[in-house]
Amino acid sequence: MKQAIMIKPGSIEFRDVEAPCKLAPNEILLKIKRIGICGSDIHVFHGEHPATSYPVVQGHEYSATIEAVGEAVKTAKVGQRATARPQLVCGKCGPCLRGQYNACEELKVQGFQAPGVAQEYFIVPEDRLIVFPDSMSFEHGAMIEPAAVGAHSTSISRGLAGKNVVVSGAGTIGNLVAQFAKARGAKKVLITDISDFKLSKAHECGIENTLNILKTPFAEGIKDAFESEGYQVGFESAGVQASLDVLIANVEKGGEVIILGVYAKNPTVNMYFVGEHELNLFGSMMYRHEDYQEATSLISNGMIILEPLISKHFPFDQYLDAYNYIGESGDKVMKVMVDL
Incomplete structure (x- = not known):
């Protein structure tokens, strides 16, 4: 062969x-x-x-x-x-x-x-x-494999139903994370990137709220999307220091930031800020069998595009x-x- x-x-x-x-x-x-x-x-x-x-x-x-x-x-x-x-x-x-x-x-x-x-x-x-x-x-x-990454990372949260969610990075993984957040009942999902092409693909996959941070500052885009509610959960899928920084700096106090991006260089985190805001930082590593099963089910029934x-x-x-x-x-x- x-x-x-x-x-x-x-x-x-x-x-x-x-x-x-x-x-x-x-x-x-x-x-x-x-x-x-x-x-x-x-x-x-x-x-x-x-x-x-x-x-x-x-x-x-x-x-x-x-x-x-x-x-x-x-x-x-x-x-x-x-x-x-x-x-x-x-x-x-x-x-x-x-x-x-x-x-x-x-x-x-x-x-x-x-x-x-x-x-x-x-x-x-x-x-x-x-x-x-x-x-x-x-x-x-x-x-199914990359979709399972989205299934697993969104299952780590203490719950997405009724919450506002930001996904940083609109590549394939970020797109699928956003779709799974929506499927899990998130109130609003905003996906950010520096590529209009990738953000347009998010629109095609049913993610209505997108933000190009080269054109609109992150904090301003958050206010436009969520108004006074802000967001309670952030997903970092870009693997970029600046992306991690703004997610942590702007998430609601007591909120969650889930990290699944792969970093070429180890990022730094302001742990004093994390402590003072009682934030919850989680790492997400690949998937388990049940994530593959869930991904297969949601793809086959059309919930994941x-x-x-x-x-x-x-x-x-x-x-x-x-x-x-x-x-x-x-x-x-x-x-x-x-x-x-």
């Missing part, structure tokens, strides 16, 4: 390797159909991901069909459409034992610290598999061209798919 390997930053080789065929009783053989490229993949491409070494087989957002199942598999059948969580966990550390395995002490993520799915066939265990309906496209199936986020497709043998397209497109690109 064909396999794409990033041998060093900016360089991808294609190799013919033996296809996996022998299954353990609990394992499933997938035929990969679509692979989504995310911001973390771009960090790897540029040699800027601190937890990834080379060579590496990328690919952690994907959809597939089930080609074969082990003799003990009960929840999947040949021919079904599926994806799977890319997390490899120890199952023995404190976080794992309390069910917080997304923060496992020995966590490895396929596509980063372990081989990913940039190949024709891939084996996963049943406990990480998610089957999605035939009515859901392979493109949407490949986006994905089509405006899909920018372009590339065939598998043009994997490198997909990265170059993202680099050349600036802020005019959202989700790029690689097709097998």
Whole structure:
């Protein structure tokens, strides 16, 4: 089978390797159909991901069909459409034992610290598999992973129903966080960015309130959106110091700021201000299985809108061209798919 390997930053080789065929009783053989490229993949491409070494087989957002199942598999059948969580966990550390395995002490993520799915066939265990309906496209199936990030981060809050929410960063993840906040009953959701293109995509996905902070100062935009009510919950998905600063500085006293952005440089936080305002800061790490299940359900019933986020497709043998397209497109690109 064909396999794409990033041998060093900016360089991808294609190799013919033996296809996996022998299954353990609990394992499933997938035929990969679509692979989504995310911001973390771009960090790897540029040699800027601190937890990834080379060579590496990328690919952690994907959809597939089930080609074969082990003799003990009960929840999947040949021919079904599926994806799977890319997390490899120890199952023995404190976080794992309390069910917080997304923060496992020995966590490895396929596509980063372990081989990913940039190949024709891939084996996963049943406990990480998610089957999605035939009515859901392979493109949407490949986006269950980033949607699960939105599901998980919005579940961390002490409750969004009836609250005003600000999401900083209107890329794919920020967009999905905003959509999940809306789905969880937030009163108003405002998404901010410096790109009119990304903010227009938020509008297409049903996020009515947007703010370009290059054109309108953050505090002024907050007053326009929420008037005297302000906002009670902020989500930082941009991974930018200035973004974190304004969210903390303007959230209501006793409010929450949930951080899921990835920072190239560690940000600083005014902890005196956090203490004086009794703010709650939370980190959000990936997702758990129930987040995948919820994402699948909300996508399939139309509550999460994905089509405006899909920018372009590339065939598998043009994997490198997909990265170059993202680099050349600036802020005019959202989700790029690689097709097998």
